[in-house]
Amino acid sequence: MTGTVLAVDAGNSKTDVAVVTAEGRVVGTARGGGFRPPAVGVNTAVDKVEEAVRRAFAEAGVDSVSHVSACLANADLPVEEAELTEALQTRGWGSTVEVRNDTFAILRAGVAEPRGVAVVCGAGINCVGMLPDGRTARFPALGRISGDWGGGWGLAEEALWFAARADDGRGEPTALASALPAHFGLPSMPALIEALHLERFPLSRRHELTPVLFATAASGDAVARSLVDRLADEVVTMATVALTRLNLLTEETPVVLGGSVLAARHPLLDTAIRDRLSTRAPKATPTVVTAPPVMGAILLGLDSTKAGEQAKSQVRAHYNSPSPSGV
Incomplete structure (x- = not known):
């Protein structure tokens, strides 16, 4: 065959x-x-x-x-x-x-030819770019040791950090302090911290906190909104660097967005990414891939x-x- x-x-x-x-x-x-x-x-x-x-x-x-x-x-x-x-x-x-x-599979699924950049944000975050001649741009994507920030797991951890500090007075107030424990049917952040520490919930359930973060941001909470804005900055930064490495910053180029966090098309995040891309990479054409x-x-x-x-x-x-x- x-x-x-x-x-x-x-x-x-x-x-x-x-x-x-x-x-x-x-x-x-x-x-x-x-x-x-x-x-x-x-x-x-x-x-x-x-x-x-x-x-x-x-x-x-x-x-x-x-x-x-x-x-x-x-x-x-x-x-x-x-x-x-x-x-x-x-x-x-x-x-x-x-x-x-x-990540290259998601990129290729969203472009007409092997040319463009993809940023994927699911459990973690990654970015790749490719050209028809075989040249690529990529990042190690190994977590904080390789300079990464974001992804569903990282967002959940950040939300917990801000919520804990808001609850005990070390940080600024945020509705996350009540929204996160409420998601698990718990009355307070101390109860949620105890449950997580003693592994009363499977570790994988922390991913459930990412949609809670976006819902809290949509309600107007400043702390939650700051995390969404930071993720938008990170997505656009990765895409812009990849475009620059491949000399595509001044050409019409697709920027494919994929992974569960980006494919959900949270309005605040989606708008922030597109606004920042229009400034930093005005020739880029963002699309969300669902294939x-x-x-x-x-x-x-x-x-x-x-x-x-x-x-x-x-x-x-x-x-x-x-x-x-x-x-």
Whole structure:
């Protein structure tokens, strides 16, 4: 099956795979669990992906493809990409293998060609840019040690910090001090702090506080609003730096916004991002991508195999995703 592509979009919480023909027909799909090499080791993480790959291969009636396009969470550094590429090559899924950070899948899903910048804000925050000639711009995206601020997890932590200080008098008043504990059915910040410290709630439930933060900001709370404004600044700063690195700041260029926080299109955040972009990168065209990231991994694979635009349009039609302007 010359020109076939195995696309893998592996995130921390789930993995989607698809087998696609050279003509752009999706002939096999499967979903697996999260991809977390730092927690379980590279081989164990790839084993989990292989379970989904084998199911997709069975549905497609193949046992290998021409090219593997893998967009993987935790592929943040070149050394990690190289290690993961080697691990996938040993599985024999395809003749060639290309591994990228999973943010590239979201970028490619939202652009007409492999050209533009994406900022993704979900649990964490990341930004990448790419050009058709293969040049890229990216950040390590390893948290505070690499200079990052934002993401749903970080916003929840900041909201808790301000709420705790407001409650005990160290900080300025904020409605977060009552809104956060109320979300969990608790009467006060001390009760919430105790519950979190003693792990009465799963750690993952802290993510639930991010929508509470946005709702509190929308009600006019100054502290909550300051956090939303800071996130907008961070998103625009990352996008502007990536555009500058790729010499795209003075050209019409799509800036794709993705991830659960940005895709929710909170009005305050969405407006703040667009206002700041219009000042700092006036040629940038912000769009919110809602297409599944695995579609971006497929398109990247078809780019690599030199597939035509008709094949890519077929893929977009399969996922009911309108073609971006310019296709």
